[in-house]
Amino acid sequence: MVLLDALSKMSKLDLVIAHFDHGIRDDSAGDAVFVGELAEKYGLPFEIKREELGKNVSEEKARIRRYKFLREVAEKYDAKLVTAQHSDDAIETIAINLSRGTGWRGLAAMDSDIIRPLINMTKAEIISYAKKNHLSWREDSTNASDNYLRNRLRHKLENLDDDAKRQILALWSEQKKIKKEIDEEVRRLITQGSTIKDDSLGSAQSQNPNDHMVEYNRYFFTHIDEASAAECLRQATWALLTRPQIQKALHAIKTAKPHKIYLAGAGVRLKFTSRNFSVELIK
Secondary structure, eight states: OHHHHHHHTOTTOOOOEEEEEOSOSTTHHHHHHHHHHHHHHHTOOEEEEEOOOOTTOOHHHHHHHHHHHHHHHHHHTTOOOBOOOOHHHHHHHHHHHHHTTOOGGGGGOSOSSOBOTTTTSOHHHHHHHHHHTTOOOOOOGGGGOTTSHHHHHHHHHTTOOHHHHHHHHHHHHHHHHHHHHHHHHHHHHHHHTEEESOGGGOOTTOSOGGGSOEEEEHHHHHHSOHHHHHHHHHHHTTTOSOHHHHHHHHHHHHHOOTTOEEEEETTEEEEEOSSEEEEEEOO
């Protein structure tokens, strides 16, 4: 509600409200009605979708389905996706990733093409804005449930003082900068280890592996250190593979015989020659 109110006061923006009903809560239909009435009040286009994910759906699946819909709406309107996560959300996400045994990228959480204008505001500041501007909102009834990991961690993180939160957010900001530097270096390295067979079809940095045919040098991947090889293969497979899948794929790169095909997971297929391998997505 705060995000919408703040953006609506910026006259140069064309806004679309998108609402996804997961079908998890019995009262979620009321949220959809509330947001629909709000869209009418602001005179804005309104996109809505409901799925029956059920009460036992995992947080991860709910997130995937939600963002799939939101990105479809953004694509429909040729728009940017803007969400209302705040600084407390960032700390919670880092805590979740740590509890799951994250790699270093998990500490650079929420670093994507999504625009988050409220990310430097605390939840308390957002509530203060809402009250000052006489905004109404609906509370998600599942926020009080300990069935969800985020809620359990949120209750623990409430004991953090403001100084500790500031330190975590500063480290998070630094980690995102490091991630950007690593990604730039990986792109440089992987270009050295690849050959684009048809320059008219794209480049090694295309977002779709099937836009072109790129071959990667097996010697390059087997003779750099394992951590660097994993990062390069992550880039070569468009970040579709998990860390264990990447490790298994690296082993295949070292040992697979010519003309062999390796199914790495997530629809990723590696094809081998004696010297090179190519990456394809199975449709």
